[in-house]
Structures are given as C-alpha cells and as structure tokens.
Amino acid sequence: MKIFGLSLTSWIFVSLFLGIAAGLIFGDVIVPYADPLATIFLRLLRMTIIPLIITSILSGVLSIGSGKGLGRLGLKTLTYYLVTSLMAILTGQILVNVFKPGMNATIVLQTNAPEVAAAESISDLLFNIIPTNIFDSLADGNVLPIIFFCILFGYFVLRLKEPYLTSLTTLIEGAFRVMMKMVRFVIWFAPIGIFAINAKIVGTTGLEAFKSLGFYFVIVLAGLLWHALVSLPLLLRFVARVNPLRHYKGMIPAILTAFSTSSSMAALPLTIESVTTRSRVSHKIASFTLPIGATVNMDGTALYECVATIFIAQLYGIELTILQQTIVVLMALLASIGAAGIPMAGLVMLTIILNTVGLPLEGVGIVMAVDRLLDMFRTTVNVIGDSCGAVIIARSEGETLEGMGEPAANEE
16 A cells, blocks of 8 residues: 555655754654654554564464474574674774774763663573463563563464364464554554654754764764675575665565664564565564564674673773673573563663673763663664564465565555
C-alpha cells in the first residue's frame, strides 16, 4: 500500500530528516507538540511487544517440531550470537587500543558524577533467566524469563497427544497471526512517531552532544560502522551466500525505527515484518530467532561497553593488562546478553564491567554526555545483527529466500 505515491519505507525515511530539520528550526518550541505524538507511537509499539514475543516464540517452537529440531536451531542461534558479539567486541578493542582516545584528553574528571542504577552481577542475571513467577515477569516486562518460559512451554506442548496438541497449536498460531495484523496496523504510525521522536531530541539538545567527547564518539562510531558495513555483510555474502545490499534495503523501516527509538524491543515488530516480508525468511525461523536476538544479541552494545571501559581507564591513566582486557572482553560479552532491549540499558551494564576491573564508577558520568546519541547507533547495529542472524540461520536450514529485496506485497 502506498500513500501519495510513497511506500511506508519512503515515508519513514522522509520523516526522520523532517524531524531533525524541525528540531533544528523550531528548537524547544516543538517539544510540547512532538512529545505527545512520540509517546503515543512508543506506547503503541510497547503494547505489542510482550504479546508478540509470547506468540512468536511459541509459534516458532511449535513449527520447528521435534526436540531435535529445536535443539539444532537453538544451537545455531546461540553460536551466531556469540560469534558476532565477539567480533564486534574485538573490533572495538583494537580501535580503542590503537587510537587511544582517552590519552591526553582535556576532559575534567568529576567525582560527583550522576549515580547509575545498581546493576546485577552476572550470576544474578543468569539465575534470573529462570522466573519464580511468570506473571511477575509479564507485568514487569522482564523478557529473558518470558522467553525461557515460552521455549519450555512450547517444548512440552509438542509432547502432548491429540486432540490437545492440535487444539493448542491452532490457538497459538491464530494468536500469532492476530498479533502480526496488529503490528502491521501500528507500523503505519511509524512515520509520525519517528518525526516526533527526532524533532524532540534535536529540539531539546541540538547537535551539541557531537561537539564533546568527539574522539571517543568517533572511535565507537567507527567500530559500529565497521561491524555493520563490513563484518556482517561479509557473513551474509560468504556464509549465507546472499546479497547484503538486498537484505539491508529491505531492513530500512526496522533500521530507522531502531535508530529513532534506541530500543531493540520497540523495533522488534518492524524487524519481524521486514525479515519475513522483504528478506523472505520463514515465520518459523524469524519468530524463533528475532525475539531472542532482541534480548540477548547486542553486538553494538558489546562493542560500546568494551570501548567505553578502556576509554575510561585511559582517562584515569590506568594501564589495563592483557588479562584485564581479556576480562573486559568476556564481561562485555556476558553483560551485553543481560542488557535489556530498552534505551540506555547498556549504560547500566557498563557499571558491571567497571566494577570487575576495578575502575571508578564515576567514569560512567563522563561518557553520559554522548551516550544518548551513541545509543541510537549501537541499537541500530543490534537490530541489523539480529536480522542478519535470521537470514544466515534460514539459509543454513535450506531456505532459498527467493525474492529477497523485492517490495513487500502490502507496499506494491
């Protein structure tokens, strides 16, 4: 479907730049008008997130079928996430050690930096994957326990005999289809929401954040761009044997939504829609891999946490040993898995790594000046990584992905 001759993708792209222009032109004046529109759009997206995760994970597990198929797909998914996150971390580690943005910096260190919410230990994060009360997890929007419960529930549904197996499978599949229709309805509000979000951000802060911590900002951004434009496309080309440009073209709605909202979860509905309708990945693969990826596959966040930790150490004149940097890499990998798909979650997880290697927590206050902007870029990389994973895993399962990159049926 097109409006005034433009597809949804085109409207989202136009709205992004119109929002930035409106924020620069009108400044704070536009905030009271943009804020309600942004809030409505984000609430509509968040309304669909938990039901979509539940129905898509259950539908994915049931469509995989046997426990053997589920185990195979789960192993492939986990392997991809670990490999790409490690690739991103090592990219950031090389850049920050070569260019040393924190050495001889003119930043004034503060000892009264804003406090960041207390972070859980890695062991707590791993234990908390298992819910003690699934309804509490649903109410709190705690996604990892929900995913764990849904995978387990789906597995035991497959162990049922008739007529219960067919009845529950039909119910779950029907609920998933309803959620996808609801998501498509919400998606058409994306241009308005993205315009409002960007107008609000630029109208409030302008482009000032780009002027401070410039070298650090450039290093993180360079690492993110390398991962998104070199590492992941190489995997698509040589592992999945697909054209990266065709896949990326189809992902534009999800990419722009991730950039504007700084939330992998908020972008999840559009990610699923784009991967299935544009990149032609089956619902079976997409509904299993993407909700999990939006929670545990944080390539951009992992890269950022590694660079930020070493940058803070450089600011304080602390030389991290090879062992300490190895710990930083491993902690960044684990912490990125525990980071929720919400804005600035990576900043909270950064405190875990700083504690582990004995760096002052006040260092978090230093990077906060540009964190909001970097959050937009690293979330975009997170979502791109999730979508690439779905394509690679789909190809490994024998899917042809015929028609990838062609316009979706509802945009023709």
